Amino acid sequence: MALLEVNNLDVRFALRGGDVRALRDVCFSLDRGERLGIVGESGAGKSVAAFSLLNLIAKPGYIAGGSITFDGEELSGMKDRGLRRIRGNRISMIFQDPMMTLNPVLSIGEQMVECLKAHRRISTREARAISLHKLNQVQIPSPETRLDQYPHELSGGMRQRVIIAIALLLDPDIIVADEPTTALDVTIQAEIMDLLLELCEKHNVGLVLITHDLGVVSQVTQRMLVMYAGRVIEQGPTREIINDPQHPYTQGLINALPQMATPGSRLNQIPGSMPSLSNLPSGCAFHPRCGFVNDANGEPRKACLDKVPGFVDSGNCRVACHMVAELVNQQQRDSREEIL
């Protein structure tokens, strides 16, 4: 069994007009030391998925169903006291904006020491020694002075290093990084990502990396999920998905990369925008934007309009698309006929 297993995760937001379903049937797993990428447009549910792992979704959000099993323990219905043992200790998080993540009125040292003290019975002196060691690991210049500095005295890149150091403080099994480089300068982005990758590899830490940068995903992760409107629509080995995307949405995302456009011409894009979660289209949520919704006769496929697609296996990947399902079935029929 994998270290972390998420099955049929269902997260809803209780709003005045009724529940809005932010995540449906989300399944994935993560082995020890494995790195998983979660990609998708804004609003696809990537961050909600990350935060629901440790039940940190802000009210009115709540986990309505499904299971999150970590190291044999069920996390989804666990009380706050139990989760607190795991948060920051065995699963830690890195947030998007380093300028907002550190408390402005507490020194870096205080924010590191309190985390250690929350999980271990150690003296402040020992905690500071460990903090210093971790600050050294994230290659912050003159770490001794940083401990007594306040967040505003550090640059964005340095703050993100501090946050990575905090995430590594207790040698966790998994780090969940929610767009860790989005708020940073492009040059700093690469540095921080390299550092994170290096540290995860060195300490055999599992990584759940949420991003909309497909380049980063392909460099850092071994497997990836593509999310759309609260569902996983494609998952599998990162290399296979990047090289040979099956789902029309994934194809669209990869086509939209600036490198994919012919020089001098406009960038490719997926027409339309992500639907509102409270008002999803019928059938496949992607069908109004999908270029493959029509079948061979030029008529819209009935299944695409009416039925939510289930997963089909295509190579090592799993894809939720009626068109792909048709192709796969066709191939299987063809190969069977050949054999006969």
Next chain:
Amino acid sequence: MIAFLIKRLFHAFLVMFVISVISFAIQDNLGDPIQQMVGQSVPESERAELREELGLNDPFFVQYLRFAKNAAHFDFGYSYIFNEPTTQVIMRHLPATLELVAATTLLIVLLSVPIGVYSAIKPRAWLSRAFMGVSIIGISIPVFLTAIVLIQLFAIGVEFTPFPTDTAWGAWLNGLLSTDGGMPAYGRGNPVHVFGTWYTNFSSLEGLTYLVLPAISLASIMLPLFIRLIRAEMLEVLQSEYVKFARAKGISLRRIYFVHALKNTMLPVITVGGVQIGTLVAYTILTETVFQWPGMGLMFLDAIERSDIPLIVTYLMIVGLIFVITNTLVDLIYGLVNPTVKLTGKPA
């Protein structure tokens, strides 16, 4: 630190100068002091003489310069009604007002922080809703009305008898609705001498009872204001990323509320609080009048009624000074709490 204080001192002088010009300038519109000083029978010629003698006929800026020169030596002239130096009059009334303000501030600080924090942590609890409801009432009722209601309820006492008085349960229920009264609501009682002109109400339980009703009515507007301010700030801070991150680190909720959130909540509250303490001194005019509290507010109203211009000007100057001092203190405290503020001006 020293540089900061010197800068603030300079600011203080500037503020005091402006206050002095304004307060001195309004004197022409406050009625004729001669009228107040002498009886009906004094002939016009003597009045003119007196006016000349007091320098009331000189041009405005000559009068102001004379005033400023004396003010630099803390000599603000003689009060017409008390017939003694105005500084003496003020010093006699200042302790009463300061004690009232101190008691009120204590009440506000001790109550607003726990109530504000509680109603931010549990915004849906019926108790926090009750606090919010009562605080709206507190803000919207004027101080003098609150004071009169308090006097009726707790000094005079009320007797409601909606239930039959001849049964035990009826008498008990009537007892719940009625109040005994008996709280002192007139003056300061017998305050104990400390030094100079300072008499205190804080030294004995009996003295403190005299403070209760005036302090509550003086707090009746500020306290709800602070509860709501703290609640609103705390709610906002609890939404912040750093509170979320602290939760993701596995920190206990208690530490998150009282270390991570409260410290950030208090920054704007301290700023507003500093200004409000000054305002509290000004509000004492109403409270002191209703409770006949022998402080500066009551004295000021008296001075206005009788056109005691030197006393009015001195009062305005002193209140201005209190404002400046409290604001400077608050800025100092703010600098100590907020690490992003460097009082020394040293580059961070």
